[in-house]
Amino acid sequence: MKENYPLVIIGAGPAGLAAATVAADHGVEVALLDEQPAPGGQIFRGIEAAPDERADKLGPEYLRGEKLVSAFRNSSARYYPDTKVWSLSEQRDIGVIHQQQAHMISAEQVLIANGAFERPVPFPGWTLPGVMNAGAGQILFKGSGIVPADGVVLAGSGPLLLLLAWQYLRAGVRVKAVLDTISRGNYIKALPKLPSALLVHHHITQGLRYQQTLRLAGVELHNGIRDLQAHGAESLESISYRHKGSNHTLETDSLMIHFGIIPNIHLSQAAGCDHFWHKRQQCWRPELDEWGSSSVKGILIAGDGGGIGGARTAEHAGRIAAFRVLYNLGVMNQQEMHLEAKQDRKWMKADLRIRPFLEKLFRIPESMLRVPHDDTIVCRCEEVTAREIRAAIADGHSDSNQVKFYTRCGMGPCQGRQCSQAVAHIVADQTSIPLQQSTQFRIRPPLKPLTLGQLASLYPDETE
Amino acid sequence: MKTDVIIIGGGLMGSSTALQLAMRGMHCTIVEKESPGRHASGVNAGGLRQLNRNPAEIPLTVEAAKMWRNIESLVDSDCDARFPGQLRVAENSDDLDLLEQRAALLHSLGYRHEEMIGRKELYQLAPALAPHCVGALICREDGYARPFHALTAFRHKARSLGVEYRVNTIVDGIEREAGNWRITTRKGEFQAPVLVNCAGGWAGQIAASLGEPVPLKPAAPMLMVTERLPHFIEPVIGSASRKLSFKQMQNGTLLVGGAHLASLDFHKEKSEIKWPKLAVSARSIMALFPQLKDVRIVRVWAGIEAFMPDNLPVICKSSTAEDAYHAFGFSAHGFQLSPLIGRILAELIVDGTSNFPIEPFNITRF
Amino acid sequence: MFKRLDESPPSTVTVVINGRSVVVPQGESVAAAVLAENIGHTRTTPVKQQPRAPFCMMGVCFDCLMVIDGIPNQQACMVQVRDGMRIERQHGSGV
Ligand SMILES: Cc1cc2nc3c(=O)[nH]c(=O)nc-3n(C[C@H](O)[C@H](O)[C@H](O)COP(=O)(O)OP(=O)(O)OC[C@H]3O[C@@H](n4cnc5c(N)ncnc54)[C@H](O)[C@@H]3O)c2cc1C
Ligand SMILES: Cc1cc2nc3c(=O)[nH]c(=O)nc-3n(C[C@H](O)[C@H](O)[C@H](O)COP(=O)(O)OP(=O)(O)OC[C@H]3O[C@@H](n4cnc5c(N)ncnc54)[C@H](O)[C@@H]3O)c2cc1C
Numbered sequence: 040m041k042e043n044y045p046l047v048i049i050g051a052g053p054a055g056l057a058a059a060t061v062a063a064d065h066g067v068e069v070a071l072l073d074e075q076p077a078p079g080g081q082i083f084r085g086i087e088a089a090p091d092e093r094a095d096k097l098g099p100e101y102l103r104g105e106k107l108v109s110a111f112r113n114s115s116a117r118y119y120p121d122t123k124v125w126s127l128s129e130q131r132d133i134g135v136i137h138q139q140q141a142h143m144i145s146a147e148q149v150l151i152a153n154g155a156f157e158r159p160v161p162f163p164g165w166t167l168p169g170v171m172n173a174g175a176g177q178i179l180f181k182g183s184g185i186v187p188a189d190g191v192v193l194a195g196s197g198p199l200l201l202l203l204a205w206q207y208l209r210a211g212v213r214v215k216a217v218l219d220t221i222s223r224g225n226y227i228k229a230l231p232k233l234p235s236a237l238l239v240h241h242h243i244t245q246g247l248r249y250q251q252t253l254r255l256a257g258v259e260l261h262n263g264i265r266d267l268q269a270h271g272a273e274s275l276e277s278i279s280y281r282h283k284g285s286n287h288t289l290e291t292d293s294l295m296i297h298f299g300i301i302p303n304i305h306l307s308q309a310a311g312c313d314h315f316w317h318k319r320q321q322c323w324r325p326e327l328d329e330w331g332s333s334s335v336k337g338i339l340i341a342g343d344g345g346g347i348g349g350a351r352t353a354e355h356a357g358r359i360a361a362f363r364v365l366y367n368l369g370v371m372n373q374q375e376m377h378l379e380a381k382q383d384r385k386w387m388k389a390d391l392r393i394r395p396f397l398e399k400l401f402r403i404p405e406s407m408l409r410v411p412h413d414d415t416i417v418c419r420c421e422e423v424t425a426r427e428i429r430a431a432i433a434d435g436h437s438d439s440n441q442v443k444f445y446t447r448c449g450m451g452p453c454q455g456r457q458c459s460q461a462v463a464h465i466v467a468d469q470t471s472i473p474l475q476q477s478t479q480f481r482i483r484p485p486l487k488p489l490t491l492g493q494l495a496s497l498y499p500d501e502t503e
Numbered sequence: 504m505k506t507d508v509i510i511i512g513g514g515l516m517g518s519s520t521a522l523q524l525a526m527r528g529m530h531c532t533i534v535e536k537e538s539p540g541r542h543a544s545g546v547n548a549g550g551l552r553q554l555n556r557n558p559a560e561i562p563l564t565v566e567a568a569k570m571w572r573n574i575e576s577l578v579d580s581d582c583d584a585r586f587p588g589q590l591r592v593a594e595n596s597d598d599l600d601l602l603e604q605r606a607a608l609l610h611s612l613g614y615r616h617e618e619m620i621g622r623k624e625l626y627q628l629a630p631a632l633a634p635h636c637v638g639a640l641i642c643r644e645d646g647y648a649r650p651f652h653a654l655t656a657f658r659h660k661a662r663s664l665g666v667e668y669r670v671n672t673i674v675d676g677i678e679r680e681a682g683n684w685r686i687t688t689r690k691g692e693f694q695a696p697v698l699v700n701c702a703g704g705w706a707g708q709i710a711a712s713l714g715e716p717v718p719l720k721p722a723a724p725m726l727m728v729t730e731r732l733p734h735f736i737e738p739v740i741g742s743a744s745r746k747l748s749f750k751q752m753q754n755g756t757l758l759v760g761g762a763h764l765a766s767l768d769f770h771k772e773k774s775e776i777k778w779p780k781l782a783v784s785a786r787s788i789m790a791l792f793p794q795l796k797d798v799r800i801v802r803v804w805a806g807i808e809a810f811m812p813d814n815l816p817v818i819c820k821s822s823t824a825e826d827a828y829h830a831f832g833f834s835a836h837g838f839q840l841s842p843l844i845g846r847i848l849a850e851l852i853v854d855g856t857s858n859f860p861i862e863p864f865n866i867t868r869f
Numbered sequence: 870m871f872k873r874l875d876e877s878p879p880s881t882v883t884v885v886i887n888g889r890s891v892v893v894p895q896g897e898s899v900a901a902a903v904l905a906e907n908i909g910h911t912r913t914t915p916v917k918q919q920p921r922a923p924f925c926m927m928g929v930c931f932d933c934l935m936v937i938d939g940i941p942n943q944q945a946c947m948v949q950v951r952d953g954m955r956i957e958r959q960h961g962s963g964v
């Protein structure tokens with residue numbers, strides 16, 4: 040690994056792969072860093088290694104990734120798998136762990152393409168073994184061909200939930216129930232957002248058509264469920280929920296939950312980029328211009344890390360950002376940049392037309408985000424409950440960071456990734472300060488596990 | 504609004520002062536530009552250290568240590584304080600010489616709280632230490648507490664005695680009018696006969712507006728904390744020749760400091776971690792505890808603190824303005840002193856003089 | 870409970886999970902290998918000693934911490950299996 044590159048890209052999902060390929064094809068020396076062992080990001084995880092039968096079960100959208108990855112493999116971009124980025128400064132110093140060795144490198148331009156993760160929504164019992172994110176279930180499937188043994192329940196909301204149910208069905212997994220938190224009201228609010236033709240043909244809403252397939256296969260499918268709870272002593276034994284005014288219980292040892300995905304903004308926050316609360320997507324995202332440039336010079340963001348747009352939009356955004364980088368590095372003039380980006384802009388615009396519809400349809404009920412049950416563990420690491428957080432707020436600790444100092448919520452190893460959203464919602468709810476005006480947890484590096492030994496190996500010439 | 508005393512800054516110094524004044528029956532209003540404990544008082548290392556203080560501070564630190572032992576009687580909470588001792592470890596004979604000189608100096612001043620211990624006792628107290636160390640200077644009464652909890656306890660107690668906190672309220676203007684201080688903020692005006700400057704890193708600005716500028720330098724010392732580990736060490740470990748302060752907290756995490764500074768954009772209140780310096784800290788730990796090589800760092804941060812050129816605080820009545828007082832410039836070791844600072848200021852304000860030798864901390868020394 | 874689909878992995882390695890030798894496909898994560906073994910929880914928490922298992926599988930939640938080759942607090946979902954690797958449930962802060 041060199042000490043300096045004209046362009047460093049963080050993340051080898053659709054956005055990073057597309058950007059790296061474009062930049063490399065224009066003769067720029069680019070290093071693509073990704074913590075996974077192989078390229079593909081979240082959606083195309085394991086794409087190079089998955090046996091054909093598994094890839095087939097995962098569906099046609101998964102196979103799209105092959106093209107993207109092979110174009111990247113054929114380019115001159117330098118690829119560093121198993122490489123974690125643990126810090127990023129405003130001056131574009133990049134802390135990296137590559138093959139267990141810590142490095143500090145720098146770049147003239149940095150493209151953050153680190154994607155999204157599943158929105159954590161605390162509910163009673165969500166920490167029990169046997170309860171897992173649906174995306175995690177899908178990772179097990181994509182990466183290892185591992186599926187629930189029998190009678191899995193899927194609950195929550197979002198395209199991924201239905202997709203996974205469909206993928207499980209194709210793999211012969213018995214799906215006991217799909218419990219969707221979206222209500223009829225969401226449908227009614229969402230439908231005007233969209234010409235129906237798009238609804239039928241768009242790759243993401245295919246999931247809605249899967250509903251029918253699921254019903255035909257005899258899967259119990261309920262919309263508008265509330266008050267989801269997981270029960271069990273050492274691990275999951277059953278779940279309960281409310282539907283149409285009555286309580287229901289289901290026995291199961293496997294619950295896959297999903298509440299949409301949110302941008303992974305720890306790197307952009309660490310670098311000091313400006314962020315804002317996006318009401319429709321119910322998450323924070325970085326302020327970006329039409330090229331993906333952030334508020335910090337030389338730092339661009341593309342893909343879901345810049346706001347949820349899905350895999351195809353990520354790919355286009357990656358290329359658009361790459362053209363901007365080529366301009367910033369003096370490889371292209373302004374006219375060329377605009378011309379080159381034109382096609383991707385057009386495709387991206389078309390692909391994004393579905394978003395307002397999805398955002399309305401799959402909107403998570405605010406009542407769930409506020410963590411209604413006091414006994415619910417909000418901070419999985421430090422095991423802080425909603426009650427403790429509310430008590431801290433009542434005691435005058437009136438923003439997220441004060442709550443963190445006082446309760447240790449967000450101070451554990453996940454660094455608040457799993458609780459920051461819920462804490463922000465609870466604070467907003469208790470203090471009546473709207474989310475868009477609230478403060479988030481301050482981001483503290485290292486963003487990925489860095490050991491004392493690894494840190495000690497850096498800057499060997501530095502003395503007290 | 505009117506009150507007896509306006510205190511600028513809701514950190515520990517401001518809160519402790521308000522508490523002591525309230526105990527003497529005065530009505531205090533604390534004006535805090537962010538939230539109590541947002542700066543140094545909430546994010547410091549929590550070290551309760553008498554060890555290795557400047558001789559001028561010794562009478563104060565010794566009294567403050569007594570107060571910490573009994574802190575519950577003051578603020579109704581033990582602030583999670585522990586007293587397993589603090590050590591300065593010697594790794595060679597040069598280190599030993601240095602520590603012995605220090606011990607001799609202290610003894611010549613008539614104090615006994617710091618003493619030398621040999622290799623054998625060192626390894627009884629800290630068996631996890633690498634085997635090459637040769638001895639240490641120890642203060643057995645030292646320890647640590649949890650800063651944000653301490654601050655919260657002070658704040659609770661102060662409020663229960665009628666102290667008012669005005670948070671998210673920046674003091675923009677200070678004027679003296681007919682024997683009264685008039686403090687302007689965007690959230691209204693405050694008036695009181697007495698003004699106290701406990702504005703931490705910003706106290707220089709307040710002093711300047713009172714006509715007595717000081718060479719205060721705001722800077723941001725860094726700290727790092729690791730994941731939880733099974734308990735393996737009791738005392739706080741420092742070193743004779745390294746910038747290091749190392750302790751295992753109540754919950755098993757390791758807290759590592761060493762007064763290395765982050766780069767600070769004071770105006771934006773933004774600090775950027777200086778990894779080269781933390782790498783040095785990490786090497787110091789590797790030298791003393793090589794078994795910790797695979798331990799993961801969970802968080803690194805820096806907090807804004809006021810540093811004076813001589814690393815001694817300013818604690819005094821204003822030399823230019825009537826009924827104005829200062830307590831700032833604690834140069835990264837004010838946490839331990841904080842319970843006493845409130846008492847000293849209350850004495851100055853109520854009695855006109857303090858029982859403690861505070862001449863070295865006068866603002867006129869610069 | 871999990872199961873493996875009926876696929877024939879191209880190559881395998883042998884790891885030791887809580888003292889038991891297990892043959893697993895090369896290249897998969899420790900968390901996947903452990904979940905396929907259905908060992909129940911993979912760690913207990915340091916604060917309230919509660920059982921936990923991998924939750925996100927993508928390095929975000931830190932609920933998959935295990936003792937791998939004697940070193941505690943390893944993220945099982947981010948580490949690939951290696952031949953001869955010893956994988957153990959982690960109790961609390963890592964003893
Ligand atoms: C678990 C999960 C499953 C999903 N499954 C589907 C699906 O089946 N179908 C679908 O249409 N959409 C799916 N999505 C959404 C889809 O992943 C995204 O829309 C798309 O992948 C976005 O592409 P991207 O390039 O922005 O980011 P990603 O594809 O997420 O790629 C980001 C990459 O960055 C890497 N990375 C992140 N942080 C660091 C760091 N600090 N250091 C080094 N590397 C880092 C990650 O390992 C990852 O490889 C899923 C999302 C998630 C979270
Ligand atoms: C990283 C670090 C580690 C440390 N470790 C230790 C240790 O182990 N042991 C020890 O004894 N000491 C330690 N210290 C030092 C100790 O924390 C400080 O000396 C002490 O907290 C100072 O308290 P304070 O109230 O003066 O300052 P602060 O806590 O900074 O409070 C000052 C307050 O004034 C407010 N303010 C400023 N200007 C205005 C204005 N114009 N209007 C309204 N409000 C204003 C600020 O917002 C701030 O909250 C450490 C300090 C740091 C930064």
Ligand code: FES
Nearest residue numbers: 926930931933946
């Ligand atoms: S399962 Fe979430 S970090 Fe490994």
